[in-house]
Amino acid sequence: MESLSAILCGKESIKMENRLVQEPGPGEVQLSMRNVGLCGSDVYIFKNGSHGTHRIGGSGILGHEASAVVTKVGEGVSRLKVGDRVALEPGEACNKCKNCLKDVRNMCLTEKPFDGNTSKYDGYITRCKLMRADYCYKLPDNVTDEEGALMEPLAVAVQDCRRAGVEAGRSVLVLGAGTIGLLCMMTAKAMGATNVCITDVVEERLKLAKQLGATHTLLTASPDMDSTVQEIHTLMGEMPDITIECTGNIFCQRLAIMSTIPGGCVAIVGYGAEEVTLPLAVMCQRQIDLRPSWRYDKHCYPIAIDLVASGKINVKPLVTHRFSIEQTNDAIHVAASRKPGVLKCMVKCNE
Structure with missing residues (x-):
């Protein structure tokens, strides 16, 4: 046929x-x-x-x-x-x-x-x-x-949050409020994260993020790294335990590392340039885990379907x-x- x-x-x-x-x-x-x-x-x-x-x-x-x-x-x-x-x-x-x-x-x-x-x-x-x-x-x-x-992009978000070690009581920063970023934010909340902040450069997406359960939202318009890091920490009331980078943007990749608590974890999800320059010395001094995330393992689809069927994620x-x-x-x-x-x-x- x-x-x-x-x-x-x-x-x-x-x-x-x-x-x-x-x-x-x-x-x-x-x-x-x-x-x-x-x-x-x-x-x-x-x-x-x-x-x-x-x-x-x-x-x-x-x-x-x-x-x-x-x-x-x-x-x-x-x-x-x-x-x-x-x-x-x-x-x-x-x-x-x-x-x-x-x-x-x-x-x-x-x-x-x-x-x-x-x-x-x-x-x-x-x-x-x-x-x-x-x-x-x-x-x-x-x-x-x-x-x-x-379910495909939600399975990606499930993989990302599992790779990042999201669990009950963790504080999570999500950079980028596109589809994957919003799904990571909702998945982190469903997995028990209690303080979840999401950032973007588009205000309409942040309004939706708030409706979908984000604890905090931040419109990131400043190109200044130090002031943006401070704004994130002030808004969250702490340094995030985990940052999930969903943009692929080099500024945001660096921001993820600079924002995360010493001993914390940064998950790289956004697909950007093939080669980038990152603050490796800062990562070493703060012992920050950098964990790239790729697609999904065989457990992610069943988890994603259950999250939607149970009403935990909309x-x-x-x-x-x-x-x-x-x-x-x-x-x-x-x-x-x-x-x-x-x-x-x-x-x-x-x-």
Whole structure:
């Protein structure tokens, strides 16, 4: 069968075309795609033709934050049935190497397909898709398809907070109130952090952060490091135990280190320049742990789904714009505009 798909053909070039979809093989399911959220990395790939060290060649289907409905099941699939609604994990692993056997398959030592981030592995802005069944997570009845598409970025936030050591009673600073920053803030609160401050340069995002449970918000307009650090400490009433950096901006990366309490932890989440200059001497003198965070291990999706199903996290306000699959080009341009009212753009693939 053929499936209408949004094809990224190069820098700032998307075209709609039909792609052939095969019958599901052993261990696979065929999916009717529902919602696909546009991520900052999708925008970056669209604008630059690359993502960090990954150079994009050829053409492929865009999008990696998705929900779907199972329409067919392949041989050996028993965990899912036709009609099940699922959230999709886009990164596959070998499940055989040393890291996979330690349950950290995001650090798989073999080639790691990641749907939607290279031309070699098609993404999810399409009407129909084949998928390995073990990377599909069934959604509870009280979790909507749109919320299901947000399980991917929420799984990222779960990974980030776990990497950073967030637990009950910790004070947490989150730099950047985009989708991932807001989700990290909410996840930190759900994990028991009692004093959570989030910063951004866009006031509208901070207003939303406050509505979603942030203890403190700070509009960071000053380029002066010392005064910004002092402002954070004064606002929080303490130095944060943990800082989660979600912008990829070099000033914020340095600010994270300078703001964190001696003996604390800085999690690097934002994907910025390939090489940066950081205050290593300060890190050594203050014995600050620097922990980069990458995607999610196999435990993060179930945790993310439970956080939403239980009502501990509300992801619905993050979706600000909705588009049909035929409007994907408009959707990516709106997402790329970074206007104050734009947060998560959602593509409806079968509506």
